[in-house]
Amino acid sequence: MRTWLSIFARLFTVQSSWNYELLVGTGIGFCTEPGLRGLPGGRQGTAYHTALARESRYFNAHPYLAAIAVGALVRAELDELPPERIERFRTALCGPLGSVGDRLVWAGWLPFSSLLALAVFGLGAGPWATVLIFLAVYNIGQLALRAWGLRVGWRYGLQAAAALGNPVLRTGPQYIGRAVALLAGIALPLVAGRVLRDGRVLLGVPPDMTTGAPAGMHVDSLVGLTILAAAVIATLLVRLQGRLEGWRVTLGVLAALTIYSMLR
Amino acid sequence: MSTSLILALALLGGLVGLDVVSFPQAMISRPIVAATLGGTLLGHPGDGLLMGVVLELLALETLPVGAAWYPEWASASVVGGALFASQPVPMAGALALAMLAAVITAWAGGWTMQSVRRLNGLWARRSLSAINAGNPSTVLNLQLRGLVADFLRGALLTGVAVALLLPAMTVLLQRWHLSAGDSSAVAVGIAIAVAASAAWKRSRAAAGASWYLVGGLAIGLAALVLL
Secondary structure (H helix, E strand, O other), rough: HHHHHHHHHHHOOOOOOOOOOEEEEEHHHHHHHHOOOOOOHHHHHHHHHHHHHOOOEOOOOOOHHHHHHHHOOOOOOOOOOOOHHHHHHHHHHHHHHHHHHHHHHHHHHHHHHHHHHHHHHHHHHHHHHHHHHHHHHHHHHHHHHHHHHHHHHHHHHHHHHHHHHHHHHHHHHHHHHHHHHHHHHEEEHHHHHHHHHHHHHOOOOOOHHHOOOHHHHHHHHHHHHHHHHHHHHHHHHOOOOOOOOOOHHHHHHHHHHHHHHHHO | OHHHHHHHHHHHHHHHHHHHHHHOOOOOOOOOHHHHHHHHHHOOOHHHHHHHHHHHHHHOOOOOOOOOOOOHHHHHHHHHHHHHHHOOOOOOHHHHHHHHHHHHHHHHHHHHHHHHHHHHHHHHHHHHHHOOOOHHHHHHHHHHHHHHHHHHHHHHHHHHHHHHHHHHHHHHOOOOOHHHHHHHHHHHHHHHHHHHHHHHHHOOOOOHHHHHHHHHHHHHHHHHHHH
């Protein structure tokens, strides 16, 4: 149990020395190290050093799903399986652990948690409620994934690759994708409304903005127009996918807005 | 802004910058968290959250995938949150300019992350014989060096960005002629557009995603009108 906890704690640093040569290799070596102490001869033994060298070589994986690899590799080393089998397993696991993790977490769980927090903000939540809801939802998912990955790898060793066929990993992105679409629809208008109606943003509104009609009406028109314009630009961005990045467009628009405001 | 406050922001920028890749990836590096913390250091968590929400919309587009270059939103959000919260009275253009400062910092942050990765690579190459010998202290050293380098990267980036961009923002705000409503609408509008396109790209592979989006929009717009 102590070894398991030690490995689990180290998983949080798996990408600390990420580089273009070994990628996450030294991180995997670092995470497996407490388990390798159980090899014959302990920390002074040849088996320990040989295994650590093997585990610190080139490896690539999603940081959370790397837990499966770490657990499985420790189990395989402790079972003293032939080195060539372990090497083959490492090579075979690199691609799937990356792509499954990217789809499930970066393209699924993270946007889901973000949009949920944005919706909560849009409904009027304060700073700490918004932040805590985001952190709680996201981290329940990532901690569960890491713990499950390590447990599966530890238990099944080189058979752990079959865990990638788990229904959550296989069909989870489909369900999360639908939830992301639903939440995006709910959150984005609410966020536009709350940010543009916020006193901090609107207190600088000059008097001419509010003449001729109640201030509230102007604000609502502003929100409506903003949502409409955003929908048109979003459609363009989707159509120009791969050729245009949103943050670059934002940089250009904000720079142009600043220059326009200075010259006006 | 006092030197001690800039140092505190730099420290925060280092901590959240570390979370992007190195440790612990618990997403305290997301704008909604980092900008709120940045605003809190100036005594205005609400302002920080406002900036964090706008930057979170932009960050939805970024996939922090492996070796790819991407803007680093963590330190950038501390900068954005702090700059927005640093305005003593609400001023037209503050939201747009703080957002511009954050996007510039995020762009620079992407390059600094690549530099740290190259530095890690250099250290790894130099230690290759010890790694191949299975030396545990070498592996530990590489991990620690990576952590320290990444922390310093985020801290330096945040400190320098705040020190340079705050005076620039103050000057620009004095010459800002557009109304607060118009300039905020443009800033928020573009962020919403980026978020909407990102959400659609992430979800469109799911069966029936378009209906979920339309349904969500109906709920969101109804809530906007009713609340």
